[in-house]
Amino acid sequence: MNGTPRLLNRLLIGILGVKLLVIGGLLVLLATVPAVGRWWQGWSAGLWDGVRGLFDRTRFPGQTMSWLWIVMVVLLLLVIALMVAWLAQQGKGRANLLVAEDDAGEVPGYVRIGGGVAEQALRAALADRPDLAGATVATYEFRGEPALRIRVQPRQGVAPHTLAAEVSALVEALDAVVGKRTPVLIHIGSGARSRFGRAERVR
Amino acid sequence: MSQAAERPYGDAGTTPAVPGPEDARAQQAGSGAGSGPPGMEKVLTRETTSSRAAAAVIAAVLVIGLCGYALLETAVRAVGQPPWLLDPQTAAERATALPAGVPPLLLGVTGAVLFAAGLFFFLNAVLPGRRARHVLADPRAGVVVDDEVIASALARRARLAANVTQEQVMVVVSRRQVLVNVRPTSGVPLRAADVQAAVQAELREMALSPMPEVRVNLASSGVIGA
Numbered sequence: 111m112n113g114t115p116r117l118l119n120r121l122l123i124g125i126l127g128v129k130l131l132v133i134g135g136l137l138v139l140l141a142t143v144p145a146v147g148r149w150w151q152g153w154s155a156g157l158w159d160g161v162r163g164l165f166d167r168t169r170f171p172g173q174t175m176s177w178l179w180i181v182m183v184v185l186l187l188l189v190i191a192l193m194v195a196w197l198a199q200q201g202k203g204r205a206n207l208l209v210a211e212d213d214a215g216e217v218p219g220y221v222r223i224g225g226g227v228a229e230q231a232l233r234a235a236l237a238d239r240p241d242l243a244g245a246t247v248a249t250y251e252f253r254g255e256p257a258l259r260i261r262v263q264p265r266q267g268v269a270p271h272t273l274a275a276e277v278s279a280l281v282e283a284l285d286a287v288v289g290k291r292t293p294v295l296i297h298i299g300s301g302a303r304s305r306f307g308r309a310e311r312v313r
Numbered sequence: 314m315s316q317a318a319e320r321p322y323g324d325a326g327t328t329p330a331v332p333g334p335e336d337a338r339a340q341q342a343g344s345g346a347g348s349g350p351p352g353m354e355k356v357l358t359r360e361t362t363s364s365r366a367a368a369a370v371i372a373a374v375l376v377i378g379l380c381g382y383a384l385l386e387t388a389v390r391a392v393g394q395p396p397w398l399l400d401p402q403t404a405a406e407r408a409t410a411l412p413a414g415v416p417p418l419l420l421g422v423t424g425a426v427l428f429a430a431g432l433f434f435f436l437n438a439v440l441p442g443r444r445a446r447h448v449l450a451d452p453r454a455g456v457v458v459d460d461e462v463i464a465s466a467l468a469r470r471a472r473l474a475a476n477v478t479q480e481q482v483m484v485v486v487s488r489r490q491v492l493v494n495v496r497p498t499s500g501v502p503l504r505a506a507d508v509q510a511a512v513q514a515e516l517r518e519m520a521l522s523p524m525p526e527v528r529v530n531l532a533s534s535g536v537i538g539a
Contacts, residue, residue, distance in 0.1 A: 111356055112364075119369040124438030126372045130431025137424025140412050147412035154409040161405070179391035186384040193373045193380070200366045252356060260454075267469035270458045271449060271519045278453045294454035295356055300461040 111250045111259045111295050113203030122196065205251040208258075209290050225249030228258055228284055228292070235280050236260075241268045243303040257293040263304045270298045353455040360457045363442035372434060443488070450520040460486040463519070467491060467512050471529075474511030475503055481536055491516065491525045499535030 139146040165176045209223040229247040236245035244263040249256055260281075264273055274296055281294050386401055396403075407414060447463060449456040468484040471493050475482070485492040493512055497503040509529045516527065 111360065114364040114366050116359070116362075116364055119365040120438045123365060123368050123372050123434045126376065127431045127434030127436075127438055130427050131435060132431075134424045134426070134428030134431050137427060138421055139424075141417045141421035141424060144412070150411060151409065154411075158405055158409045175391070175393060179387055182387045183384060183391055186380050186387065190377055190380045190384070193377045197370060197373045200364075200369060253352075257356070264462060266465040268462070269466045269469075269515070269519070270456075270462050274449050274451055274454075274456045274458075278451050278456075281454055293353065293356070295353075295360065296451070296454045296456045297360065298449075298456065298458040298462050300459050300465075305461075 111203070111252060111257065112201050113199070113251070114201055115199050118196070118199070203250045203252070205249045205256045208249060208256050208292060209288060211290075223288060225256065225258075228288065231284060231287070232258075232260060232280060236262065236277070241265055241273070244301070252293060255293070257295065259295045259297065261297045261299060263299055263301050265304055273298060357448050357455050357457060360455075361444055361446045361448065363444055365437055365442065368434060368437040445487075447486075447488075447521040447523070447525075450522065458519075458521075463521070464491075466519075467493065467515055470515045471495060471508050471512050474508050476501070477503075477536075486525065489523060489525050491527045493527065493529045494532065495529065496532040497535045499537045501535075503531060505529045505531050 136146075136150070140150060165178055168176045168178045170177055206225055207222055208225045208228050209221060211221055212219075213221045225248075229249060232247045233245060236242060241264055242262055243265050246261045248259050248261075250259055251257070258281075260277060262273065262277060264270070277296050278294075281296075285291050383401075386396055386399065389396055390401055412420070445460040446457045447460065449458050464484040464486040467486070468479075468482045471484065472479060472482045475495050475497070477495065477498055481496040481498070483494045485494075491512065493508060495503065495505075495508055508531075509527055512527050512529070516524070
């Protein structure tokens with residue numbers, strides 16, 4: 111439901127994984143196989159000579175320092191900024207408004223209903239049930255439109271389909287109040303409270 | 314299994330579905346049908362698979378740390394100051410001379426650790442990463458249920474059908490199979506078919522997708538005084 115970029119996550123993790131695999135494998139081979147060591151020394155020495163030549167050619171006129179160092183600093187800063195941006199994408203997608211529409215009536219203006227209305231109404235409706243160890247409701251933005259995520263934690267032994275039907279009935283009542291069918295996800299999960307709390311014996 | 318045995322009641326347990334590479338995509342596409350209005354399938358597939366956020370955070374922090382250190386040394390070099398730990402130029406020269414200068418054991422162990430970390434990230438990226446959840450049919454909303462909840466509901470039903478105590482039933486729910494282990498009370502006859510029928514009826518009411526199969530195991534030795 112949230113906006114975590116899953117494909118990007120897998121792509122970047124995969125790239126990092128492959129790099130680490132290659133470096134790790136190379137180090138192991140260097141430590142164990144002498145022939146690989148000889149090849150590596152020849153190959154990397156050639157590469158290093160090329161890089162050193164590049165640094166020599168890019169010196170500031172009249173100085174010993176290359177401006178490539180400054181380019182490297184900028185590049186590293188860029189990579190760090192991109193990584194921070196990637197981190198900020200994880201788990202985003204919370205929304206504040208449930209409805210924001212022009213109601214097409216005689217009074218000019220927009221109708222806005224905050225997500226807190228649905229969240230608190232549903233939470234209050236679920237709060238007193240003896241078969242639940244906890245319930246949370248949150249508004250998310252999914253594909254540009256608001257959606258509700260209801261997470262309930264039933265006690266041990268509660269049948270999930272009857273619980274789902276009852277929560278779904280509550281959602282339909284909410285639809286009637288708000289006047290709009292918002293997409294709803296019901297997650298019936300288990301946590302520490304439902305696992306170690308008392309089981310529901312009577313219904 | 315071991316996961317379930319540690320619980321105080323011992324009647325609920327889940328095993329995360331072991332991913333089979335061949336049917337991964339087909340199942341993900343199929344699991345979305347039957348719950349909620351159209352357009353919900355995307356949400357349901359997202360809910361039944363892992364987002365890889367944890368691995369992503371670890372990877373990003375790792376890269377930020379490495380880049381931060383490299384930035385420090387490069388910046389120090391760029392303004393012409395002595396290096397903090399290792400000059401980049403010396404580092405590169407040592408790397409080119411690599412099997413020499415470092416004890417082979419240290420080199421091998423470092424390589425193995427890096428390889429293992431790489432394997433962790435790579436497998437995280439490639440495996441389907443299915444969560445131990447099932448989709449439940451509902452006309453209004455999309456519903457996902459943790460396997461643990463299904464297991465404890467089925468265990469309750471099996472316990473009532475077998476007329477035993479809570480500790481004598483253990484249910485393991487995986488993606489395609491429900492395993493019901495019952496230890497009968499010593500001296501009280503118990504038919505596996507009854508338990509099987511009860512659990513199957515409950516599962517049919519749940520209308521899970523994908524629908525798992527039920528297997529009932531009766532322990533050969535009973536419990537005394539339960």
